[in-house]
Amino acid sequence: MECLGIIAGGGPLPVVAAREARVQGFKVVAVAVEEAASADLANEVDAICWVGAGQLGRLIAALKHEKVTNAVMLGKIPLDLLFSRVKTDLDGLLFYLKLKDRRGDTILASVGEVLKQKGITLHDCRRFLSSIVLRKGLLTVRAPSSSEHQDISFGRELARAIAQLRIGQTVVVKRRTVLAVEAIEGTDAAIRRGGKLGNGGVVVVKVGRSDQDMRFDLPVIGPETVVALEDAGATALALDADQTLILDREKVVATADRLGLAIVAD
Numbered sequence: 001m002e003c004l005g006i007i008a009g010g011g012p013l014p015v016v017a018a019r020e021a022r023v024q025g026f027k028v029v030a031v032a033v034e035e036a037a038s039a040d041l042a043n044e045v046d047a048i049c050w051v052g053a054g055q056l057g058r059l060i061a062a063l064k065h066e067k068v069t070n071a072v073m074l075g076k077i078p079l080d081l082l083f084s085r086v087k088t089d090l091d092g093l094l095f096y097l098k099l100k101d102r103r104g105d106t107i108l109a110s111v112g113e114v115l116k117q118k119g120i121t122l123h124d125c126r127r128f129l130s131s132i133v134l135r136k137g138l139l140t141v142r143a144p145s146s147s148e149h150q151d152i153s154f155g156r157e158l159a160r161a162i163a164q165l166r167i168g169q170t171v172v173v174k175r176r177t178v179l180a181v182e183a184i185e186g187t188d189a190a191i192r193r194g195g196k197l198g199n200g201g202v203v204v205v206k207v208g209r210s211d212q213d214m215r216f217d218l219p220v221i222g223p224e225t226v227v228a229l230e231d232a233g234a235t236a237l238a239l240d241a242d243q244t245l246i247l248d249r250e251k252v253v254a255t256a257d258r259l260g261l262a263i264v265a266d
Helices: 013-023 039-044 056-065 079-083 090-098 104-117 146-164 187-198 223-232 249-259
Strands: 003-008 027-033 047-051 070-074 170-174 177-181 202-206 234-239 262-265
Touching (some): 013 070, 027 056, 056 104, 177 187, 202 223
Parallel strands (some): 003 070, 202 234, 234 262
């Protein structure tokens, strides 16, 4: 049986991928980051090893021990782990010192190169997340209004620009005015900040990059996103089709319809 390694951070994506991979006939081995990955992951894989966020040597050793040559990297690593509570080993320390910068995508791409040198190939994560990849179309009963479409077009252009600069992937706009740009605080916090500044009635646009590395996490929305949209008084959410993952779609759509929120993927 072919073996798949899952390098797992927090959130449900590693569990979703593990289930899909096993349905596809893979033996699944997880290397899970302590204080980030869910304990539930152990019930969905054939073997699991827990490592600290900076223990790159231990991570590679665990994959090698299970003879893993193909892997995916999924889930979030809380930024406070990266900045204040990293448990590192010598390989991790040397890796950290060699980084050209410490942006998230730089770290992930560099980890991919190190793994490749060790004979472990990282793959497009969508292969094992096909059930939650968002396709083009309107998700909700209500479609964006004419004015919301104008804000979406305006916001999408700006969101693509900041995404290319590796700043963030979400903007909050109102009447073609930028209220918030996502940075290190994350999508939900940016949505709430923009909603507060705009006093509700805002439009949110979340995009992928034109050069998005599909080996790593794509933009994700889920029930928590809709809660943030409700808190912000948002009226529309625009997303990129085929580059966005949606968690608990039925709940997301049902809640959005109850709120009169328009969600569209282009």
